[in-house]
Amino acid sequence: MPVKKILGVVQILIGLINLTLGITMMSVSLPSDGPKPTSVYTGYTIWGSVVFIVSGALLIAEEITDAYLISKLISLVMAIIGIIITALSLRDFSFEYLVCEDTLTSEKCAMLMGMDGVVLTLSVLESCINVFICFTWPRWE
Template sequence: MESKTAPPPKSVFLLLPQKVFNVRSGIKTTAFPKKTGVEHFLATEMRIMGAIQVLFGLMNFCFGAVFIFTHVSPYPRFPFIFITGYPFWGSAFFINSGSLLIAFERRTTKLLGQISLVGNTVSSVVAMAGIVLLSFSLVLDNHYLCGYVGGGNLCEGITVILTGILGMMMVFAVLELLISLSYSMFRHNLTCAESENWFSIEV
């Protein structure tokens, strides 16, 4: 009987994260530098941070919608922060940056990484602008109704409510600034596109 010669081994391609194996020349390993605690948090918790940003945007918008009803009797005018439009365009930027973070966490690509970086950088600038505008509004609307009706329980109650809303919006703006600025500052230390750490290796 004739012995059949075994066919030569075919090349096999393996997709392995962070390590490269080559049987012909021995096993070689390419390891990425270990991420620090902050970098690991930013890399693994982007979806949570994005959801928080979206929540801040929605809450900001809802507070802005409340101000729509401040131009009827006995309210004399719209609050300053409503006139600037910040509750609406600020909310749009917050929701947009949060949505980009969620999308980047779900599908890690270089393009989405760059877009999310730009979106969060712009969002941090918008948050800083919001802090400035809210500070002016707290000063200008400190006696929102009292200056027109001459005091009383109604005046004090409405002023407290308005100050509380402005204070909550200020908290949202500060937290949004911290999240978006932190992501923008540490983004270059993360793997820009995590899909690139999967290699095609020939065995």
Template sequence: MNSSTEHSPVFLVFPPEVAVPECQLRDLTATSYGTQSPLKKLFATKMKILGTIQILIGIMNFSFGLVFLFTMVEPYPRFPFIFNTGYSFWGSVLFINSGAFLIATKRKTTESLVKLSRIMNFLSVLGATAGIILLTFGFILDRNYICGYSPENTQCDNITVLFLGILSMLMIFSIIEFFIALFSSVLLY
């Protein structure tokens, strides 16, 4: 094989009677049909962002559960109510899974993946609702007695402030997760 013929360009010249008439070019038009509402289009473009937020909320819930686990040492006899329920751990699994399915649905939309994403987001809504209820009970039960029944210890006051701050953040994250999962399961599909 000769190297000079290997890279030589080829030009094709057609006679004028082979050209496409202009009337045929004008008849070719594309029509797009908008079947989704503008709200659904807005959320469909933001599914990856919403899924990422769900995953981050799940990681933060898990991290706060670890803080509860490692700060409860011997002088403080009582675990917080929310830690006893395990919400920080099972709630984070629900939130991370629903966010992962939402991102996967954005990447590859199949009917089974959409159904799984909807189911996971519905379970995440139920988990966030249960978390809000459990956190409300946690505020009521643990407000004064996280360190036991001896309030004169100043170190106990610091631990109580820390735990109430964590409970507040868990409540905020649960409310945000509730709305994101609700919008994802109801409005997107």
């Protein structure tokens, strides 16, 4: 199996995992009155996941054109924006953790911070894949 198809499948899986984590984070934090992670407010896990899934599908389709490269660059920019959003979300939410313990259960706070950490890790992985693809795509033709 070619490397580009494997990377496409990995991108789709990253998108699906981020989407699942985002839906879970929103369903846990939105009904409560306590502080919420910044990533829940921005909805990055939803729109970022859609971009990653489309980007992975284009990679599997083997359409290496200039339009494809532009879609990869958009995916890379989205991954970088996601890294910034989730890093800021983790930073801000860790300062609000004491307030969070008063309004939510501490398990919910820890779960939200953990999910944000996983989303951050997957966004870093997605950006690494996109950098690899963007700098090596002419060799694939």
